[in-house]
Amino acid sequence: MWKVLLVEDEPFVRKKLRKLINWEEAGFSVCGEAGNGREALEQMRVLAPDLVIADIAMPLMNGLELLRSARESGMESKFIMLTCMNEFEYARKALEYGASGYMLKLSMGIAELQEALTKVGREMSASMEQKELVLQKALDRYYSQLWEHIHSREHTFAPVLPESMPSFKHMLLITVFTGRSSLSAEELLRQGIISGEGRLWTGSYTRGGLTTLFFWFPGAASLTEERLGALPVRGLYSKPFAPGRLADRWKEQLRQMAQSWYGEEAGLLECRARSASLDSAWDQGAAAFTPSWSEEREIIAAFERHNADRVKELLTAYWHSMAEQAARFGTIRETAARLDRMFASLAGRGEAVSRLLDPEQAASHSALLSLLLERTEQLLALRTRSDRKLTDHGEINRIIEYCHQHYGNPITLRAMSRMVAMEEHYLSRLFKQKTGESLISYVQRLRLEKARELLAESRHTAAEIGRMTGFPNENYFTRSFRKRYGQAPGQYRRERQQSEEGSRGDG
Known part of the structure; x- marks a missing residue:
């Protein structure tokens, strides 16, 4: 509902405006009345109406002065001016000051008023959508900056809320493990699990395997804890708190989510008081882990x-x-x-x-x-x-299996001949006859194939991968990789990553 303030020094005209149409059906509600511009300006500061319908000719402060004073004070309420036949010059100036339109009081009827309200309603909706889009982008940046601030080991100042952010008195915060069991702010509000006074604002931020939902309330806020605990997700919630404590509350939730990962208790649980052991693990970076x-x-x-x-x-x-x-x-x-x-x-x-x-x-x-x-x-x-039988010779297959299991270690023809009890030259000819390539060539190809897999699937450096796959030094690994695949290991990894990112973007 858009809030409307009626400003007219003649009571019967205000009464006529109230009764002329069904305001709620038109999407409006009359929040107050004033008999002159000065009184209206004071009410605008308190009521913050979306629309002001004001007479131009009034005592103490006329409608034109009211519009100008409202704009100078930074108020963004829309204005529809009421005028008599001989006040068209004032009406023209009102339009110059940003009024959305005017109506003649003598000929004002249901159709005219509804048409004016429809027009200004479209204007306010478009303006609201644009403001919300800008604010949402600003809030997304704020959440990202606040996340970085929370995880920083340096003592930096917390980011500041966007200047366009409305005034809110309370907040609710929910953090869950990101997964297929999704949780949306809209669904929680629709089901009445979370509710509050006034027009609230919601947001979400996903990073590091976690999704946090933000609820901003202009008035009182409430939640049904039993229903929250029964939701098919795993995470934490905080009871209503002042927005100024957001950084501390979010940080505490993230700390306890790390602890919750190793527990078995499901559902949404209340985020309790700060734990000294969690403080130590978080602040000293004890949770840093390097895969082995x-x-x-x-x-x-x-x-x-x-x-x-x-x-x-x-x-x-x-x-x-x-x-x-x-x-x-x-x-x-x-x-x-x-x-x-x-x-x-x-x-x-x-x-x-x-x-x-x-x-x-x-x-x-x-x-x-x-x-x-x-x-x-x-x-x-x-x-x-x-699996398929690689060759029709059991001992050659045995050597192949050994190569697949020990490609990172030195593999020589002499060692393999001892393993299968065959003379070296005979084994060399037999291996090539059965596989189509020499043992040295086979092992080299296997190592390069394994290296290519590791370049695509692991975070190890090219030098580390070269050592893992049995190459004596990085230069030899790079030359061998380039000879077989036509590019250096690093180039292959970059192109592979770019290709995968492109595929995800197309999806």
Whole structure:
């Protein structure tokens, strides 16, 4: 409803305006009346009407002076002026000052008033939409800046709310793990789980695996805690608080969400008082965790050997290690996705299969481990069904399996000949006969293929990947990679990342 202030020194004209149409059906409500411009100006400061219908000729302060004073005071209320036949010059000046229109008092009827209200209603709606769009963009920047401020170890001043932000008395805050079970501010308001006085403002910010909903209230605010706790999401809420405490309240929610990741209690819970242990872990950066390539490499090797029990054992130990080091759940989700991509690649089903694992389905540390173990079991089954006999010679196949499991270590013809009890020259000829390439060439190709997978799926540097895949130094790795693929490792990684970002953008 748009609020209307009626300003007219003749009471019968104000009475006529009130009764002429059904204001609520037209989308308006009369919030007050005034008998002159001076009285109207005071009421405008208190009532903040969206529309003022004012007579031009009034005592103490006429309608034209009222319009000019309102604009000089920064008030943005729309104006419709009432005028007599001999006041057209004043009406023209009112339009110059920004009035939306005027009506003749003598001929004013239902049709004329409704037409004027429809016109000014469209103007106010368009103006409101534009203001809301500008404010929403400003608030999105504010949320991003506040997030950076909260996570900064330096003592910086908190960002300031946009100047165009209306005055709000209370706030509510809800933070949940981002996932398929979505939660929207609009739905919470529609169901009456959250309510408040006046025209409220909502917003959301998603980052680091978390989504925070913001509710701004001009008056009182309330929430139904029982219904919040029954929602199919996992997160925290804060009871109404003053907007000036937003930075502290949001920071506390983010701290406790990190702790909640390792718990098992589901639903939306109230964010309680600050914890000293959480303060220490957050402020000292104890939650910083670097994924262990040595552990991941052992897990991948067990997958390559089709050893499901060993994969489960190693993954479980790795997850326990991350919990002990208080790894942040965003990093853990990235680790799960990375391992799944490697498993999918080894299973021979490509990246399309790996996308089926959505870490955001899991809202806890143990749930994500269960999800990854289930996916790994499926991929191992796929790999077993897709495996083919590489050659018709058992000992050559044995060497091939060894190469796939130990490509990061030195592999020589002499060592392989001893392993299968064959003379070196004979093994060399037999291997090429069965595979179409020499053992040295086969191992080199395998190492480069593994290196390319790691460049695409891991965060390790090219030099680290070269060492992991058995190359003695970075220069030799770069030359070999360029010779086979026509570009340096770094260039391949950049083009791969750009291609993936383009695909996500198209989707």
